[in-house]
Amino acid sequence: MRILGIDPGYAIVGYGVVEYFQARFTTLAYGAITTTPDEPFERRLLKIYEETKELLIRHRPDAVAIEKLFFYNNKTTGIDVAQARGVILLACAQCGVPNYEYTPMQVKQAVVGYGKAQKIQVMEMTKRLLRLSSVPKPDDTADALAVAVCHAHSASSRLLEQAMRAKGGITVDLQRKRNTGIR
Template identity: 40%
Template sequence: MKGVLKSEIILGIDPGFGRIGFALVKEQGQDFKVQEYGCLETPQNTSQYHRLLLIFEKVKGLIKKNKPDVVAMEEIFFGRNVTTAFQVGKAHGVVQLASTQSNIPVVYYTPAHIKISVTGYGHADKTQIQKMVKSILHLREIPKPDDAADALAIALTHSFRRNSNFKLDARR
């Protein structure tokens, strides 16, 4: 049927260095099925190089096990803590490498686009986003931890963007 997109498995990633939120969401039209969500963690007492290797291996494992069609990630946000931003940037690159090696395209969304996609408001707070994720995905409770809820929101953002013909205005 013309205009109907095939179903897609989206791997949403909320990048981090110590903890990476992930969510696997299968979407078909306007229906969603949450396959899995959670966090990948790296131990603080190991070198940054070993932690990056662990991130790479864990993401590759998720990709191999679930065979997503696309990886959707939050763009890096440079706040006040530059050191943290650089660490997250390294993790971001490792996730992109794992995806690219697996021939999985990677798309990026800004925090404002994620907020407006999920809540309709570009300045929504975490609680508003989490409540909408719970409602849209028909979950019994708000997903925890926050990184996993963010990964679900990122996956939803990709689905909404892919299924729409309009551009989001994150200034709303």
């Protein structure tokens, strides 16, 4: 299963693409979509939308895992992030890729095994699980990879795999499917 993990934002959108097959991860790509404060907000949203769509087209994920938003003190920032998240979800819908949402606590639980783990613990475990030489930067990128790992470890990814098999009417070897380009 190929998963695009996304940590939404409007200044930085972290992303990570992983393949999960037979309980092993392969990291395919990661990075960040960035915008600058001097750009009009609608142009920032357009850039996020276009670059997200490009990632979806280039990597052809089976699912997108995206972090759920939580509003703490600054509701204005939260609303802006929600708008950025909306254009990300729009790109997913237009490309026909299902998306799954995870709270920060769910991500911590899935990656570290403890829902109240510290951010550094999540980053370090993500690095280990993905066999990376260092924790990806910026932090939003590492967070996106952790969300992808969370999805791979969740029950919903197994349900998606079953749905994909049922859709084809036969048992599908997902690795063969990837190697032959069958979608």
